[in-house]
Amino acid sequence: MTQQPFSRPGAIDLSALKRPAPSAPPAAAGAAASGAAQPSAYAVQVSEESFQSVLEASMTAPVVLVFYSPSRSPESATLAADVSMVAGEYEGRFLAGLVDIDAHPQIAQAMQIPQVPLMYVLLDGRPVTQPLPGAAPIDELRAFFNQLAQQLTAQGVTGRHQPRQAAPVEGEEPTVDPRYAAAQDALGDGDIDRAVAEYQKLVDANPADVEAAAGLAMAKVLQRTQGVDLNAAREAAAANPDDVDAQTLVADLDMLGGHVDDAFNRLIALVARTSGNERDRVREHLIGLFAAVGNDDPRVLRGRQNLASALF
Structure with a gap:
């Protein structure tokens, strides 16, 4: 099998597919x-x-x-x-x-x-x-x-997935990681609010649980974008470039579409244009998106540097 070079083509069009639900416990397909x-x-x-x-x-x-x-x-x-x-x-x-x-x-x-x-x-x-x-x-x-x-x-990509189940034991049925089962069940039921609450419990119990923090941040993105019309949101943001609500909503939508740098850059530019409470709101929203991606991700490290430049 020949190694293929990396490239950054466009995001996958998911318009024909349904909204997310957690994966079932895996099994080797073949x-x-x-x-x-x-x-x-x-x-x-x-x-x-x-x-x-x-x-x-x-x-x-x-x-x-x-x-x-x-x-x-x-x-x-x-x-x-x-x-x-x-x-x-x-x-x-x-x-x-x-x-x-x-x-x-x-x-x-x-x-x-x-x-x-x-x-x-x-x-x-x-x-x-x-x-x-x-x-x-x-x-x-x-x-x-x-x-x-x-x-x-x-290329600085060092993130890791959490196991989707414990290591298989002969004669036992595979199980999902119990730490995240309640939140995953909520996502499976389409209950984003409950998923946010379950992830929040994990973060409150163990603030050092990076995966729970990332899950909470991403669940909040899903919560904020439920039922949002993508085209209408983008039109509103284009018409109101300094509107915090309009810009943070499009940043959330960019995150869901895989456009991480676009989301970060949009909010960093808004930080540079705002002040006072509005600037604080944008900064806190951006920090939440950093958590969703992971603090060790090079895009987050770069985003934090750009945020510092915008602030100071």
């Missing part, structure tokens, strides 16, 4: 086909309902999407199982997102998938490699993941 792979703590089965949440997970660390069809291409199911297993070996550097296009053709249509097997690497909600077609032996997959990890480290 385990039955390959007989080798075991369920991974860093793999999820992707549906139309969970696709947005998987996309948002790529804002923390890369997501490797594998499109497969057990009925049309048994080797693609084997690839999905192998990617699931190899991703698990990196303990959070990658999350494998497994898309059965027989069960979920709408995702394949939205992504314009021409064939299976096909693999994408997503970061910040966008593909960062060209589509990688065809199956590959597991040794080549490991070499690919190793090269990818080295490239990510060189």
Whole structure:
């Protein structure tokens, strides 16, 4: 498998897909086909309902999407199982997102998938490699993941996913991380307010829980953008460039669309144009978005530097 160079193409169009729900406990998609792979703590089965949440997970660390069809291409199911297993070996550097296009053709249509097997690497909600077609032996997959990890480290991308379940034990059913189960259940029920409340409990109990803080920040973004008309919000922001509510709303929408730098830059520019209570509101909102992305993320480090320049 040839290593593909990173690029920053446009964000994926999710207009045809549903709003987020948490992923079900993962299992290696092609385990039955390959007989080798075991369920991974860093793999999820992707549906139309969970696709947005998987996309948002790529804002923390890369997501490797594998499109497969057990009925049309048994080797693609084997690839999905192998990617699931190899991703698990990196303990959070990658999350494998497994898309059965027989069960979920709408995702394949939205992504314009021409064939299976096909693999994408997503970061910040966008593909960062060209589509990688065809199956590959597991040794080549490991070499690919190793090269990818080295490239990510060189570019300052060091975030990690939280395990989606505890490490599997023979004879036991996999379980989700119990710390986040209540919040994830709330998201699954479409109850964003309850998800915010559950994440807030975790943060109150342990302010050092970075993942809970990030979950709370992102849940608040979802809460603030519920039912918002994207085009109307952008028109209002364009017409009122110094309106704090209008600008922070579009920054939230940019975050959901994977346009992290755009969200940061919009609010940093607003900080520079405002003063007093309005400036404090914008700064606090921006700090919340920093938390959603992760304080070690290079974009956040850069954003903090630019914020300091705008303030002083």
